[in-house]
Amino acid sequence: VSEFTPVANTSELAPGEMKRVLVDRERILLANVGGSFYALRDNCGHQKAALSKGKLEGKIVECPLHFACFDVTTGEVVSGTDLSRRAIPGLETLGPDAMQALQEVGAIIDDVETEAVPSYQVRIEGETVSVKV
Ligand code: FES
Numbered sequence: 734v735s736e737f738t739p740v741a742n743t744s745e746l747a748p749g750e751m752k753r754v755l756v757d758r759e760r761i762l763l764a765n766v767g768g769s770f771y772a773l774r775d776n777c778g779h780q781k782a783a784l785s786k787g788k789l790e791g792k793i794v795e796c797p798l799h800f801a802c803f804d805v806t807t808g809e810v811v812s813g814t815d816l817s818r819r820a821i822p823g824l825e826t827l828g829p830d831a832m833q834a835l836q837e838v839g840a841i842i843d844d845v846e847t848e849a850v851p852s853y854q855v856r857i858e859g860e861t862v863s864v865k866v
Pocket residue numbers: 777778779780781782796797798799800801814
């Protein structure tokens with residue numbers, strides 16, 4: 734039977750902030766959206782990058798690796814990968830072979846399906862944030 738596990742104090746995360754917490758060895762993204770707390774598995778539904786290292790805007794968390802976006806309140810996919818947002822310094826100096834290789838890798842990355850991320854129940858008691866894993 735899973736139980737709620739205390740993971741943080743409410744004062745640790747201001748609205749708009751998020752961080753990774755651990756329950757046993759499970760990596761969990763804890764986010765404060767407008768004063769309400771939400772928890773997702775801290776693995777992107779694309780290739781498992783840490784969403785906690787991405788960006789949180791409103792209730793949308795953006796993966797730092799290939800920029801898929803998820804609704805942090807549900808774990809649902811909001812938008813898939815977007816490799817055009819990855820700045821690669823010196824890209825314009827690469828020759829056509831290197832550019833083609835990059836495009837091929839990009840197509841393979843884009844082809845990996847992006848799935849919803851599991852979400853967890855959150856409970857607030859006093860100033861203690863607990864998550865049920
Ligand atoms: S690992 Fe997150 S978008 Fe690819």
